[in-house]
Amino acid sequence: MSETESKQPDKFIKLDPKTEAVFNKKGYRIDKMLNEGAFGQVYRGTNKNDEPVAIKVMDLNAVGDKYKQKFLPRELSALIGIKHEFVVYIFDIIKSNQKIYIFMEFCSGGDLSGYLTKHGAMPEPLACYWYTQTAKAVHFMHDELRIAHRDIKIDNVLLHNNRVKLTDFGFAKESWDRARNRPLASETFCGTEPYYSPQIVNRKPYNPFCADVWAMGVTLFCMLNNRFPFHFDDPKEMYREQTKVDFLKTRYVKYFPRDLRQLQEAHFIVDETARITMAEVLEHRWIERKGK
Incomplete structure (x- = not known):
């Protein structure tokens, strides 16, 4: 903690x-x-x-x-x-x-939220370094344990000795139908509002692994921009922004390389079946070049 x-x-x-x-x-x-x-x-x-x-x-x-x-x-x-x-x-x-x-x-470095409050948006290499570590933890949960976290956010990523530690598993759940070898849809609308996927905002049954990926996208965006990608006070407005083509491009605080923008936007594909997976994230060019 x-x-x-x-x-x-x-x-x-x-x-x-x-x-x-x-x-x-x-x-x-x-x-x-x-x-x-x-x-x-x-x-x-x-x-x-x-x-x-x-x-x-x-x-x-x-x-x-x-x-x-x-x-x-x-x-x-x-x-x-x-x-x-x-x-x-x-x-x-x-x-x-x-x-x-x-x-x-015990984690001595606080959390990502506290880091951003104190230092502002991260440079790409540091964001990539900490995001990759978080992605490895989530990928392990998804692909090895078949567990969805369901409350990924910058407050739940702690820092210790310049490494991240994912925490808070209050909503974590094994979400896999082993008999049919496929994800189990969730109808428990948990998590934290700025990180909600469109399916959760719309109160529709959702794939919790895909919802984690969306929340990871929000986390990455916060790390790089020190603000949320979508406004969340009004669910209808939030859903409109999430589904509006090119809205995200208006939210970047500076120019980012093409591969980073492509990775960022792959987290925010509205269609769950087309959204990037954590395994694919870890093979992405921006991750491989370590944000440099």
Whole structure:
């Protein structure tokens, strides 16, 4: 998780005696809060070797039955199953006193959103370097595990030692019909609005792998332009922009090489069946020349 501090950096967690005993036995210590989200808080702590870790704390009494029964098991399964160099590593998951504590790799560089806020749009080589790493993580999820992330965004790409770490698998789901060897359509319209594919905006069943690719396109666009490619306040206007020929060309903040523009626009093909795949992304000329 990210090192970005919470607005309440002095907020500490109070552990019940049973949980504290478990943590002491395993050598974990929880320090101050880093941030707080809809489904829990994230704290900084240390492990038995006194190395920094991030701890996501989820109060099961504070979340709805649908989340506990549907999304939480998926997230925990994804966290345990996704082992990749560009995915946040999970050290331990402990359930105690109606709380779940997820101990994970601590990322000292914040997230891409924070980087863009501080530094502005990235130069092509850096954007290509970090985007390629993210693409490798998503490609692994799609092609090896048949899992769709379903909430890819710059806030969920963390930085540590100049490398990216994909995180937040709250909406991740295995989305493959193994009997028929094809993707399963999704009717759960999850994710984050600026990253919605046209199918999600239009509330139509969608291919979640293709929706991830669209979100990756938004991520790449943000990295290079430091703004979103489409306006998202009004779904009808957003859909109009997404489906309007050549609209994207009006959103670039500067001139980009032809191969980069071709790759960028291949993410935003409205027809899911014609949209680029993550495997094809990694073979693209702009990726191969490392954005230089």
